[in-house]
Amino acid sequence: MSALPTRDGLAAAGSANALELRGVSRLFGALAALSDITLSVRPGERRAVLGSNGAGKTTLFNCITGDFAPSSGVIRFFGEDVTAFPPQERIRRGLRRTYQISSLFTGLSVIDNVYLACRGVSRNRFSLRRPRRDDTLSHAAQSLVDAVHLTAVKDRLVGELAYGQQRQLEIALALSGAPRFILFDEPAAGLSPTERRDLVHILTSLPAHIGYIIIEHDMDVALRVVESVTMMHNGRIFKEGPPAEIESDPEVQELYLGGAHG
Amino acid sequence: MSDFIARRPIWSLVILLLLGFLLLLVFTVWTPGMEAMFGRKRVFLSALFNGITLGALYFLVASGFTLIFGLMRNVNLAHGSLYLFGGYVGYSVASLTGSWLIALIAAFVIVALAGILMQVLLFRWMEGQDLRQTLVTIGVSIIAADLLLWSYGGDTFQVTTPEWLSGPVQLPFVVGLRSNGDAIMMTYPLVRIAILIGAIILGVAMWLALNRTRVGMLVRAGVDDRDMLSATGVRVQLVFVMVFAFGAGLAGLAGVVGGTFQSLQPGEDTKILLSSLVVVIVGGMGSIPGAAMGALIVGLAEQFGSVYMPTYAVMLTFIIMVAVLAVRPQGLAAVRR
Amino acid sequence: MAIADPRPVIDVPRPRESLSELLARQGTGFWVVVVLLLVMPALANPFWLVQIVAYAMILGMIALSLMFLGGYGGIVSLVQMTVAAFAAYLVAILGDSAITQISMKWPWWMAVPVAVVLATAFGTLSGALSVRTEGIYTIMITLAIASAFYYLCLQNYTIFNGFSGFNGVLPPVFLGVNWGESIPFYYLALVCTALSYWAVVYCARAPFGLALQGTRDNPRRMAALGFDVVAHRIAAYAFASVIAAFAGVLLVWYQRQVSPGTAGIGPVVDILIIAVVGGLSRPIGPFVGALVYVVLRTFSLDLLTAAGLDGRRYQLVIGAGFLAIVLFSPDGLVGIWQRLRERHRRSREAKAAEMRIGGGEP
Numbered sequence: 036m037s038a039l040p041t042r043d044g045l046a047a048a049g050s051a052n053a054l055e056l057r058g059v060s061r062l063f064g065a066l067a068a069l070s071d072i073t074l075s076v077r078p079g080e081r082r083a084v085l086g087s088n089g090a091g092k093t094t095l096f097n098c099i100t101g102d103f104a105p106s107s108g109v110i111r112f113f114g115e116d117v118t119a120f121p122p123q124e125r126i127r128r129g130l131r132r133t134y135q136i137s138s139l140f141t142g143l144s145v146i147d148n149v150y151l152a153c154r155g156v157s158r159n160r161f162s163l164r165r166p167r168r169d170d171t172l173s174h175a176a177q178s179l180v181d182a183v184h185l186t187a188v189k190d191r192l193v194g195e196l197a198y199g200q201q202r203q204l205e206i207a208l209a210l211s212g213a214p215r216f217i218l219f220d221e222p223a224a225g226l227s228p229t230e231r232r233d234l235v236h237i238l239t240s241l242p243a244h245i246g247y248i249i250i251e252h253d254m255d256v257a258l259r260v261v262e263s264v265t266m267m268h269n270g271r272i273f274k275e276g277p278p279a280e281i282e283s284d285p286e287v288q289e290l291y292l293g294g295a296h297g
Numbered sequence: 298m299s300d301f302i303a304r305r306p307i308w309s310l311v312i313l314l315l316l317g318f319l320l321l322l323v324f325t326v327w328t329p330g331m332e333a334m335f336g337r338k339r340v341f342l343s344a345l346f347n348g349i350t351l352g353a354l355y356f357l358v359a360s361g362f363t364l365i366f367g368l369m370r371n372v373n374l375a376h377g378s379l380y381l382f383g384g385y386v387g388y389s390v391a392s393l394t395g396s397w398l399i400a401l402i403a404a405f406v407i408v409a410l411a412g413i414l415m416q417v418l419l420f421r422w423m424e425g426q427d428l429r430q431t432l433v434t435i436g437v438s439i440i441a442a443d444l445l446l447w448s449y450g451g452d453t454f455q456v457t458t459p460e461w462l463s464g465p466v467q468l469p470f471v472v473g474l475r476s477n478g479d480a481i482m483m484t485y486p487l488v489r490i491a492i493l494i495g496a497i498i499l500g501v502a503m504w505l506a507l508n509r510t511r512v513g514m515l516v517r518a519g520v521d522d523r524d525m526l527s528a529t530g531v532r533v534q535l536v537f538v539m540v541f542a543f544g545a546g547l548a549g550l551a552g553v554v555g556g557t558f559q560s561l562q563p564g565e566d567t568k569i570l571l572s573s574l575v576v577v578i579v580g581g582m583g584s585i586p587g588a589a590m591g592a593l594i595v596g597l598a599e600q601f602g603s604v605y606m607p608t609y610a611v612m613l614t615f616i617i618m619v620a621v622l623a624v625r626p627q628g629l630a631a632v633r634r
Numbered sequence: 635m636a637i638a639d640p641r642p643v644i645d646v647p648r649p650r651e652s653l654s655e656l657l658a659r660q661g662t663g664f665w666v667v668v669v670l671l672l673v674m675p676a677l678a679n680p681f682w683l684v685q686i687v688a689y690a691m692i693l694g695m696i697a698l699s700l701m702f703l704g705g706y707g708g709i710v711s712l713v714q715m716t717v718a719a720f721a722a723y724l725v726a727i728l729g730d731s732a733i734t735q736i737s738m739k740w741p742w743w744m745a746v747p748v749a750v751v752l753a754t755a756f757g758t759l760s761g762a763l764s765v766r767t768e769g770i771y772t773i774m775i776t777l778a779i780a781s782a783f784y785y786l787c788l789q790n791y792t793i794f795n796g797f798s799g800f801n802g803v804l805p806p807v808f809l810g811v812n813w814g815e816s817i818p819f820y821y822l823a824l825v826c827t828a829l830s831y832w833a834v835v836y837c838a839r840a841p842f843g844l845a846l847q848g849t850r851d852n853p854r855r856m857a858a859l860g861f862d863v864v865a866h867r868i869a870a871y872a873f874a875s876v877i878a879a880f881a882g883v884l885l886v887w888y889q890r891q892v893s894p895g896t897a898g899i900g901p902v903v904d905i906l907i908i909a910v911v912g913g914l915s916r917p918i919g920p921f922v923g924a925l926v927y928v929v930l931r932t933f934s935l936d937l938l939t940a941a942g943l944d945g946r947r948y949q950l951v952i953g954a955g956f957l958a959i960v961l962f963s964p965d966g967l968v969g970i971w972q973r974l975r976e977r978h979r980r981s982r983e984a985k986a987a988e989m990r991i992g993g994g995e996p
Contacts, residue, residue, distance in 0.1 A: 370770065427770045428770065431710075432910060432960045437953075437957065439903070440953035440954060571777070575778055577774075609790075612782070615779075615782035622763045627767065
């Protein structure tokens, strides 16, 4: 994860939170997918957002990345108000995201996918010239592919990859450029036990300055890679605290842990 | 509409003022000063009513087009061919039976059948492949255009206006004053008024059907979210066939109508298709009220353009389309998602 | 949005190669075609050279412009022919023609660049109007723009000379060569075609082309990677319009005239047909489609009467052929060719494998 000299590498302003949501709501017609969400994550903090299906976790991510604007509320990223920014502006400031259902370019090869991700956050996105052999971005793409153990299949079309490999590629895309904060949407979904161990290893060995929020149903994975947990239910936050506390909380057990394993 | 006024008070005021000005122009007697500025009032009224009735025709065609797109995401570029086909069929039936009404019904039914065939034989196998469906409609339109040319030749046809719709009717609008002070009232062809009324009735009926019946609810749900529709367990393909048949039939019916107060000849299919495209771009795809709005605007623009700036009439329509695309690309009536 | 589902086959990524490396990589088929094209004036008569091959190359360039947007960008734009026609008109208006009261008599080396720049601007603006809506609207909006341009040309007499258009637009005499003569014009068209073909192939693998394919496959993801999808698409329109504009210049020099019919809905849809029939997945597709189209159009009367059909039913044949391709081989003739080659290769491999295993009769 080399630190490339891009706009994303700007120093965070003083003691600003990496991510701050205040009073964020999102309505779909009469349905309140998110109600009055207020949370803050410090730079480098690792948090899990848990909750049953329909609790609003993915909608929360969509709001943070800018897929749609919140119906009300403010979103701040490293002190900057990004509520009205389109997705690409937030990404260029260091936000990254993986998707629950792999969102990759199936018609391109693995290395091309990663190269695109590196391009997206660099200058010169419109370059008409092909990269030279010693191009820094090509190298960055290559090392990312190596970091997620996909070197052997780097020229294969993504559409031909195994599911687990596609999930690894998702993570590689999120690590491109110089990310400051990542949103992982159910990264362990559909992975084998070995692959899950690999995932935990990748997550825990990320550089300390990169914070993340992880949505996950697999409690084993989730609680092992975070230092704080936010519980959501029906579009609201109903509990926050360190993993051990959350795990042993009777309300949480009744509402969620009882049937949500695996 | 009330929340439109609430959300956009300035635009509502502008529209209200324009409407007020228009009513003033229509109902008062024009002074010589006004006539010097705007031309003769008769010309103005004539352009106004021709524009409205042309808009009625465009509404008939465009509403079928927008319904098919709204539900099935199919940009049916063969819609113009269906119009022309209906017109020719209506002409033939009218010549055979001597009845305009039978021709109207026959055109609707026959073109609706053609629509059923198209949906069942072609589009059903391309669910979700929007672009491919559109390309198929282009191919069908080319074949249809040549077949129609082969059958009916290059002559211009006109469907005879039936006896009971012929002749002028007097409208309560003052065109001018005679020298003795009597008012000259406007006269206008009855058939065009009848078509306007027919289109309004049809539009209202469609709106009621969409908003008050169960089938209509299914169609609206499908327009909103097609996957959701299939999740309800409804026979989605049946709904698609019905909607395509209805939209096609409507185009065929419009062909007879257009053949009555305009004419039928090779090339009309392309012309009406292009007008429909502008109508739905301006009004918003998938929306019947949008089609009505767009049709009225385009009809008026074309008529006023051809009367007051004949060399650039088409440009007026085009400029309106560009303005809508630049400012509100999803169309005037579309709900912003 | 691709037709049906076949993803355009993308070559394995290669960083910038030198020309010699690139040439060394090409197969025999490539060299056969190149040699054939270079020596064609010695083999064919002027009719075939210009009316068939050069004309096919010009139409192919316009169709290539459409293919670039469609195959790599997932954007089906019907305004490419309009861009070419606009460039053609500008050459006639700015340069010399028989309509002396309008033509400004600029020398060709002034008229042509200005024509290309203005036509490209027009194409880019059209793109800007249509990219902010969902993909399927693009066909409608560009068709409407194309038709508006047609009516403008038809009805405006001060600039576009209305129904008659411009005739007497001659290719220039330059460097002692009259580029309007058959052989020089053929080579001119050939060079332009080669340049535009190479430009598309090259840019498709540059970051720009790669990002464009990304916006085709997954625009939402592209935005989530930091790309401005709308800006990229507009830039793609600009690139495609340059090619179409140059083709328009060649077109008016070929026809020696330009009229509203050049920009009519018929030619506009024909370019789409050429591109789709040829194949939207590879840049050679549009040229294959154009050759088929020109040959069919030139010989349709003979072909139809030989088959016992009414000689005037040309459009029916074109429409039916187009429909057949869209229904049965959405990636066009190039797609058919690729599938045949693949099947041939696989059966050869299977036979080789059998012989290795069985060591005897297959």
